[in-house]
Structures are given as C-alpha cells and as structure tokens.
Amino acid sequence: MRGAMEEILKTRGLKAYYGEQEILRGIDMTIPRNRVTAIMGPSGCGKTTLIRCFNRMHEATPGARIEGKIWLEGKDLMSMNPIQVRRMVGMVFQKPNPFPTMSIYENVLAGYRLNGIKLKRQEEQRIVEEALKKAGLWDEVKDSLRRRGTFLSGGQQQRLCIARALAVNPRLLLMDEPTSALDPKATRRVEELIGHLKETVTVVVVTHNVAQAGRVADYTAFLYWGELIEFGPTSRLFTTPQDPRTEEYLTGKFG
Amino acid sequence: MNKNLPRRLGKDRAATLVVFLLAIIPMVPLFLILLQLVMKGATSLNLQFLTSLPRPPGETGGGVLNAIAGSVILVTLASVMAVPTGILAGIYLAEYRDKILPHAIRVAADLLQGTPSIVIGILAYAWVVRPMHHFSALAGSGALAIIMLPVIVRTTEEVLVLVPKDLREAALALGVPRWRMILKVVLPTGMVGVTTGVLLSMARVAGETAPLLFTAFGNPFLSWKPTEPIDAMPLVIFNYATSPYPHWWRQAWSASLLLIAMVVLLNIAARLMARKIGGR
DSSP, rough: SSSOOOOOEEEEEEEEEEEEHHHEEEEEEEEESSSEEEOSSSTTTHHHHHHHTTOOGGGGGGTTEEEEEEEOOOOOOOSSSHHHHHHHEEEOOSSOOOOOSBBBHHHHHHHHHHHHOOOOHHHHHHHHHHHHHHTTHHHHHOOOOBGGGGSSOOOHHHHHHHHHTTOOOHHHHHHHHSTSOOOOOHHHHHHHHHHHHHHHHHEEEEOOOOHHHHHHHHEEEEEEEEEEEEEEEEHHHHHSSSSSHHHHHHHHHHT | GGGGGGHHHHHHHHHHHHHHHHHHHHHHHHHHHHHHHHHHHHTTTTTHHHHOOOTTTTSSSOOOHHOOOOOHHHHHHHHHHHHHHHHHHHHHHOOOSSSSSHHHHHHHHHHHHHSSSSHOOOOHIIIIIIHHSSHHHHHHHHHHHHHHHHHHHHHHHHHTTTTTHHHHHHHHHOEEEEEEEEIIIIIHHHHHHHHHHHHHHHHHHTOOOOOHHTTBBOOOSSSOTSSSSBBBHHHHHHHHOOOOOOHHHHHHHHHHHHHHHHHHHHHHHHHHHHHHHHTT
C-alpha cells in the first residue's frame, strides 16, 4: 500500500523480563514513519511492556531488563543513554498525569524546564502555543494558561499531557491506552487528534479496544502471550487475518 | 421481629451515649489545664511581661523577653541543623525503599524518636558542653535538633512515598534524570506535607525542658550568641516554679500560658498546611 514504507523503529529478537519472568519472547517488528501503529492484544500480553522498551522506561522498574536489538532511525537504541532516548521518544500514559504543582503553561514546558534548558520568553510562548494547538487544546485554555493543569477535565488533562510530550519535538510518540480513563466524548477527541498527529510525528498506540485500533491505526500489530502474532495494514489485518488467533481475537472469542 | 425493635433502639441509644462519654474523657484534662493556666496566668500576662527582662527576686514586674528570644533562637538554630538533614534523609528513605541500609535507618529513626529527651540532653552535655567548658545555646539547639530529626525524616518519607508513581514516570519519560525528577517533581509535590512535618517537630521541641537543663542552662539576660548560655520558655517555667518567691510562681503560670499559646499556634499552622494538601 502507498509504495514502500519508510521505517522509523525496528526490533529484532526483543525480549523483556521482570526478574525471571519473560514478558516479551522475541519480537521482530518494524514501525513505519509518519503513520499510526496500534498494538492490540488481551490484558497481560505485553503490549505496554513493548512500548516501554521503545523509550527504555521498562528498565526504570527495579529488576526489569531488556535483551535483543532496537534501532531508532538506524541508531542502536540499547547502546544509547536512556535519558537521551526519552528526549527523542515521547510518552503519554493511561491516566492523565499533569504535574499538580505546575500551571498549564509550565506543564507544556516541563520537558525543557525540568531538564534545566532555559528558553527566551518569546520562544517559550511559541512552543506552548504550537504544542497546545497540535494537541487541539489551545482554544480551550489560551485564556487560562496560568491556572493549574489539574483544574482541567480528564480529557483536557490528557490532551495537555499530549502537548507536553509534543513540545520537545519527539521523533516518536508512544501512547499507552490513552483513552482508557476517559469518557466516550473525550475518547473521540483524542482519537481524532491521533489522526492529525501523524502528519508531524509517528504514533504508536497501545489499545485493548479492537474498534479503536480499527478507527485510528494505519497499521496494527496483534500481540499475544509475549509474541507478535500478526502485523500489517489495519484494513488487511481486520478483513483477512492470516492467523486463526488474530481472527478469534477480532471476533471477540477471547481477550 | 417488630416487638424487639424498641428494645434494640434503646440499646443503640445507650451504646451511643457510652461512646460519647468515653470520647469526652480525654478532653477533660486538656480543658482543665487550659482553665487553670488562664485563671492563674492571665493576670500577669501583659505587655511588660513580653517586653522586659526578669527583675531580681523581691522586686515586682519584669518579664521573660530573654526566654522568648532564647526559645526562638534555640528552635531556629535546631531547625537549621535538623531540617535540611532530615529532609534529605527522608528523600533517601522514600526513594530507596527495598535496600537494607534504608531499612536500618528507618529503625534507627524510630528508636531515636522513642529515646527519652533527658538522655539526648546528657549526650549534648558530654559532646558539646564538656569540650567547650561552658553551657551554650549551641549545645541546647543541638539536643533539640536530635529530637526534631527523626520526626522530620519519617514525615518526609511518608509524604514523598504518597507522591503518585504516575508523576515520577511522567518526568522520567521526558528524559529527566532521576535526581532532577526527585528535586523538581517529587519534592515540590510533597512540599506542603514536608512543611507540616517540620512545623510539628518545631512545636514539639519548643516545649522540651529536660534536654535544655544542662545544655542551654538558662540566662537572666538577653543573649544572642550561640556560644553563650541562653534562656528558654520551659527553663523559665521550671526555674520560677521551683523558686521560693510567690511573684515568680505567678510568672511561671503566665509563661506556661504563653508557651502553650506558641505551641498551639505552630500546630494550627501545621493543620492549615495539612488541609491544603487535602484540597489538592
């Protein structure tokens, strides 16, 4: 479809452990650039662990480790400093988590300020406006940038977190079930937003919701029990799954 | 069933009454203390009492300015020593929970918290007063700092552990190094709670007498020097109450009332801070 896809991230034989427990059992996967890729699968299949390998957050948990190869834009991710990786790969979490001590403005700039990067005031304002516009939140908050981020509704908080991640211009944006704590209306807004985001950034979104993968993703991966069962364009995967387990999952027989 | 109902309602009322009365009992001593202090102490508690130095026995008038200033200096010096140390130790305990050393420190802090304050006073006497060959504010505030330390360490730890994991991860995922995450996200998020702990520990040591008896010792003159003996509110109460002069007895009551007021103010400040956490 649409000619040769350009890859941004690639894994070979990726294994992840919590202590002795093997969560990922050797994943070979390629994420296409400027597309939305959904990772779906039943609870406990390793979806979240997989994307937490992509920004080395997996290793932030005591006793957790990664084996295998990951390349980001051709560079060996595992030999880079995790802090450097995380500045290139943004993440949005299940529950909106704006910093409660900071204003909306400060939350968007957190990636700079917490890292001690000083910006000119004009530069700051430009970044804040741009990130909030990309996250589709600007019109709602432009008159209350000095208010605490925690005063916003759940859906607005999640879009603030998306703006915070986008403000540092990541190559790749990871989203871990970004709508599971939101109501249907807020969910729709975030899903629409994901569709727009791929113009500027590659998105990998974890979801346990088959319909959501169908709505937002260009490519879908089906993960089961720590293995990548199937990966391909969403339209193909949903209409003609190659593996019986994918078909069973799509039709709701398990998961 | 229904004919039992009135009897059961009666039992319920009786039980409620008993619980209510038992709940009142702990308040009785507090109320009596306050009543006694106000009755005995309010008469000589006036502006002169707050703003002048003690006069020799036999003369009337005079005040406890030396002790008020002394208590402020002692608690401030003790805070300078205990607050940074305690907060840093609390951060360490909160961030490194699973290792053996933090566990040992936690147990040590709890033991220190249970150590009688007179023992800590003896320690300060042996370590500071003896080498210096005289009593000093420094020795007194050192003893108070040791009493404050475990309170600050444990409250800091408890507050920081409650900072949600989500916020730590949010910072780490932005490529923030761990030490910056702790200083810029975890500590500010728990700051109100940490401050509450500090204020409560200050309130606690403001009323300590035993560790000051042979460290700060007392001083009838106004002193600002950390190396000189200094007076403190609890010391004045102790010295005046055990003196043979009725005029000093009355002043001891007034000083007690004043000390209680200072401690209550610190407690109220701590509670207001704590309420601010709840409102978040």
